[in-house]
Amino acid sequence: MVASVLIGGCSNEKKPPQQQADASGPYVIGLGEIMGLTQMRHAKLWFAGQANNWPLAAYELDELKEGFDDAVRYHPHHKSVPRPLTTMIPQFVGEPIAEIDTAIKTRDRTRFVAAFDRLTAGCNACHEEASFGFNVVKRPTVPPYSNQSFTPAARSGA
Incomplete structure (x- = not known):
């Protein structure tokens, strides 16, 4: 086994260089990573609203x-996306x-659901225009974390 490790380590096989962060500037999170976190927040927002946990819903909306x-x-400006994200995302x-913010402030679950569905449709329309239409977002069916309760915490003294 030691011989195979040593022989493998001496191989002349050319390997593609690993991508390395540009040391001349600060790390910039990728758009895919941002959108992955956004998808998680989208799901957590849904479950908070469904549980009428308005403080958690407000927090997740802010995030x-x-x-x-x-x-x-x-x-x-991202790769081949036809318009700047600075205009697409707000649109x-x-x-x-x-x-959703209004629905949370008024604790209106019906309004929350309708606004959440509009948000989801907006995400999908943005993905479509950005040539990422294969990435379809929907109402989540299972909470993203099994170690988080979305039910409002009981307050002591209440």
Whole structure:
């Protein structure tokens, strides 16, 4: 076994260079990573709203907005996307996010569901225009984490 490790280590086989972070500048999170986190926030927002856990829903909505802000900040123009994300993201998700915010503040679950569905449709329309239409988002059916309760915590003294 030792011989095979040593022989393998001396191989002349050319291997493709590993991608390395550009040491001349700060790390910039990729758009895929931002959108992966956004998808998780989208799911957690849904389950918080379904549980009428309005403080958690407000928190997740704020985190979702921060993710969209990061996408615009760090990737204003992304690869072959036809328009800048600085215009696309607000166009497709701005109104639904405002509607969700109102639904959370008024604790209106019916309004929350309708606004959430508009947000989801906005995400899919944005994906379609950006040539990522193969990435279809929907209402989640299973919470993303088994170690988080979406039910509002009972308050002591209440």
